Amino acid sequence: xxxxxxxxxxxxxxxxxxxxxxxxxxxxxxxxxxxxxxxxxxxxxxxxxxxxxxxxxxxxxxxxxxxxxxxxxxxxxxxxxxxxxxxxxxxxxxxxxxxxxxxxxxxxxxxxxxxxxxxxxxxxxxxxxxxxxxxxxxxxxxxxxxxxxxxxxxxxxxxxxxxxxxxxxxxxxxxxxxxxxxxxxxxxxxxxxxxxxxxxxxxxxxxxxxxxxxxxxxxxxxxxxxxxxxxxxxxxxxxxxxxxxxxxxxxxxxxxxxxxxxxxxxxxxxxxxxxxxxxxxxxxxxxxxxxxxxxxxxxxxxxxxxxxxxxxxxxxxxxxxxxxxxxxxxxxxxxxxxxxxxxxxxxxxxxxxxxxxxxxxxxxxxxxxxxxxxxxxxx
Amino acid sequence: xxxxxxxxxxxxxxxxxxxxxxxxxxxxxxxxxxxxxxxxxxxxxxxxxxxxxxxxxxxxxxxxxxxxxxxxxxxxxxxxxxxxxxxxxxxxxxxxxxxxxxxxxxxxxxxxxxxxxxxxxxxxxxxxxxxxxxxxxxxxxxxxxxxxxxxxxxxxxxxxxxxxxxxxxxxxxxxxxxxxxxxxxxxxxxxxxxxxxxxxxxxxxxxxxxxxxxxxxxxxxxxxxxxxxxxxxxxxxxxxxxxxxxxxxxxxxxxxxxxxxxxxxxxxxxxxxxxxxxxxxxxxxxxxxxxxxxxxxxxxxxxxxxxxxxxxxxxxxxxxxxxxxxxx
Numbered sequence: 084x085x086x087x088x089x090x091x092x093x094x095x096x097x098x099x100x101x102x103x104x105x106x107x108x109x110x111x112x113x114x115x116x117x118x119x120x121x122x123x124x125x126x127x128x129x130x131x132x133x134x135x136x137x138x139x140x141x142x143x144x145x146x147x148x149x150x151x152x153x154x155x156x157x158x159x160x161x162x163x164x165x166x167x168x169x170x171x172x173x174x175x176x177x178x179x180x181x182x183x184x185x186x187x188x189x190x191x192x193x194x195x196x197x198x199x200x201x202x203x204x205x206x207x208x209x210x211x212x213x214x215x216x217x218x219x220x221x222x223x224x225x226x227x228x229x230x231x232x233x234x235x236x237x238x239x240x241x242x243x244x245x246x247x248x249x250x251x252x253x254x255x256x257x258x259x260x261x262x263x264x265x266x267x268x269x270x271x272x273x274x275x276x277x278x279x280x281x282x283x284x285x286x287x288x289x290x291x292x293x294x295x296x297x298x299x300x301x302x303x304x305x306x307x308x309x310x311x312x313x314x315x316x317x318x319x320x321x322x323x324x325x326x327x328x329x330x331x332x333x334x335x336x337x338x339x340x341x342x343x344x345x346x347x348x349x350x351x352x353x354x355x356x357x358x359x360x361x362x363x364x365x366x367x368x369x370x371x372x373x374x375x376x377x378x379x380x381x382x383x384x385x386x387x388x389x390x391x392x393x394x395x396x397x398x399x400x401x402x403x404x405x406x407x408x409x410x411x412x413x414x415x416x417x418x419x420x421x422x423x424x425x426x427x428x429x430x431x432x433x434x435x436x437x438x439x440x441x442x443x444x445x446x447x448x449x450x451x452x453x454x455x456x457x458x459x460x461x462x
Numbered sequence: 463x464x465x466x467x468x469x470x471x472x473x474x475x476x477x478x479x480x481x482x483x484x485x486x487x488x489x490x491x492x493x494x495x496x497x498x499x500x501x502x503x504x505x506x507x508x509x510x511x512x513x514x515x516x517x518x519x520x521x522x523x524x525x526x527x528x529x530x531x532x533x534x535x536x537x538x539x540x541x542x543x544x545x546x547x548x549x550x551x552x553x554x555x556x557x558x559x560x561x562x563x564x565x566x567x568x569x570x571x572x573x574x575x576x577x578x579x580x581x582x583x584x585x586x587x588x589x590x591x592x593x594x595x596x597x598x599x600x601x602x603x604x605x606x607x608x609x610x611x612x613x614x615x616x617x618x619x620x621x622x623x624x625x626x627x628x629x630x631x632x633x634x635x636x637x638x639x640x641x642x643x644x645x646x647x648x649x650x651x652x653x654x655x656x657x658x659x660x661x662x663x664x665x666x667x668x669x670x671x672x673x674x675x676x677x678x679x680x681x682x683x684x685x686x687x688x689x690x691x692x693x694x695x696x697x698x699x700x701x702x703x704x705x706x707x708x709x710x711x712x713x714x715x716x717x718x719x720x721x722x723x724x725x726x727x728x729x730x731x732x733x734x735x736x737x738x739x740x741x742x743x744x745x746x747x748x749x750x751x752x753x754x755x756x757x758x759x760x761x762x763x764x765x766x767x768x769x770x771x772x773x774x775x776x777x778x779x780x781x782x783x784x785x786x787x788x789x790x
Contacts (some may be wrong), residue, residue: 173534203566205566205567206565206568207571208570209567211536216566216567216701220554220558220559223554224527225527226524226527226530227534229527229528229531230527230530230531230534230535230539231535232530232535233528233531233534234534234535237537238535264523264525265527265618268524269523269524269528270610271519271521271524272518296634342648382500429565429568430603430604431604431628432564432569432625432628433628435659435706436659436709437707438603451588
């Protein structure tokens with residue numbers, strides 16, 4: 084097993100061990116004190132439903148229903164913990180694997196599958212849940228989140244002293260994206276503008292086949308410090324710790340305290356996408372090491388130990404997840420192919436002579452293939 | 463009417479936009495206290511403050527990327543790229559993000575971002591300061607690509623670009639920044655006879671049409687003047703926009719004259735002139751008396767400044783092309 088793919092626990096914020104024991108942390112334990120049994124069950128449910136969604140999508144790809152799928156398997160703790168820390172008014176900029184965050188925002192997850200089925204490029208209105216479209220060009224959206232945060236500053240919704248008004252942005256990216264110039268530029272712009280943006284880096288150890296050691300010779304969270312941005316590393320498979328550090332960072336951002344860089348140390352349990360084959364570059368032993376640190380299992384142990392959930396509740400959740408799986412399958416199979424001419428729509432918001440001419444030509448061309456009865460009356 | 467330089471006219475247009483819409487903001491390198499290296503934003507930082515006339519870090523991708531974020535929040539950012547040759551660090555943000563956000567969101571998101579680019583040569587500059595990269599952007603669906611040739615257009619078109627719901631690459635012919643012209647500062651850009659994307663007949667003629675934009679419009683007008691002395695009547699079409707391309711106006715002109723010469727500073731090979739020649743050939747095949755000719759840069763990196771006037775499509779090379787077309 085490669086060394087870099089094990090947990091480096093130097094400065095690692097952890098509130099729940101892999102075996103489900105609570106750990107006290109002077110700064111962060113108070114931040115989860117208000118999470119009662121219902122809240123813990125809610126987090127557990129989010130993670131279970133996300134995993135179900137992810138496994139259904141993987142199966143649908145294998146059945147040919149999706150062109151591609153990018154799994155979130157193993158990263159549910161980082162995504163649900165951070166996502167639940169965000170307020171509905173906070174604007175979230177995901178990369179393309181943030182299905183768990185999407186779930187916490189209330190997005191109907193099957194909308195994500197439209198993109199992977201090839202029927203649209205992002206099937207939801209970002210304003211509905213303050214959850215931007217997935218961005219596929221790695222790191223590009225770190226700048227969009229920073230610019231949006233600069234807009235929040237100009238709108239006067241940062242540091243007003245009114246916690247129900249102050250707003251922040253949070254951007255999700257991976258270990259590979261930290262090598263992109265855009266990510267560094269985003270850190271520069273965020274730092275010098277003191278912009279209310281949380282950089283949430285999920286270090287899942289692998290950028291397709293390249294380990295984090297091919298991206299950095301220092302721990303990734305040191306990146307933020309160099310830009311003058313408070314930075315920390317959290318156990319990304321610990322949903323409670325992810326919630327705690329993110330709520331602190333968002334609170335700082337909203338109150339005018341500027342950006343934070345969070346490195347959530349986690350593991351991509353699945354392949355990069357369904358086109359990838361991790362057996363070519365990593366070991367089964369390494370995967371087992373991380374399977375033993377699963378984010379869902381450790382919360383399950385805690386829920387049982389603290390009598391926060393009983394067998395009936397778990398059984399009910401299993402049934403809910405099964406029904407959700409059926410909903411996902413039937414929804415995806417019912418998605419209709421977009422109309423051919425829709426490819427010409429929305430290239431520009433206003434008229435554009437070139438696109439308009441090409442659309443008219445192609446429409447006429449298409450008509451020449453219609454059978455005689457269908458073309459009757461077409462001029 | 464007021465006499466203004468092109469730089470002064472764009473400055474006046476930016477000021478008007480800042481006054482009329484609180485969501486408009488300018489961002490770029492050295493555009494604040496300095497007023498931009500060409501002084502196009504002179505005085506605006508003083509009058510509108512650092513939140514609206516923003517000196518950014520030296521990072522072009524960062525400028526465009528954060529402008530996208532600001533636009534997502536409802537702002538109308540106008541970015542200045544200091545020189546044409548420095549737009550390439552932002553190329554990814556412009557082509558993979560800015561150009562297609564409206565499309566990929568199925569029309570839900572508009573990104574009204576303007577990117578101002580001083581472009582073109584003839585100013586004796588060192589490397590990377592004299593480029594003409596406009597075709598790269600015209601080749602990208604989702605962008606509008608325009609270039610004013612006169613102070614009057616500089617004043618109107620920058621305001622039209624800012625109110626456009628689409629991203630606009632606004633190429634400013636830096637070699638013409640100090641050319642003067644009459645500007646109607648009371649003109650309403652929304653009521654202007656030519657909207658963004660519409661070509662203009664800069665001079666009427668009957669024997670040959672020169673299609674030009676930005677820095678080469680003045681060259682084309684000089685060529686028309688010189689040719690007139692020899693009895694050749696040249697019509698000059700100022701394209702004003704490459705995307706969309708006003709093929710209708712240009713083709714109507716060529717149908718009248720039967721000949722077309724396209725002039726731009728960018729290399730001819732795979733340049734805007736190639737697209738224009740193809741479209742004009744297709745639209746005017748039976749009216750053409752001669753092949754559509756192109757005059758422009760060679761397929762070499764922009765040369766050293768001591769040689770740039772041989773490289774650039776100057777008066778003599780334009781007249782040479784006119785002679786060749788007229789010989790048919």
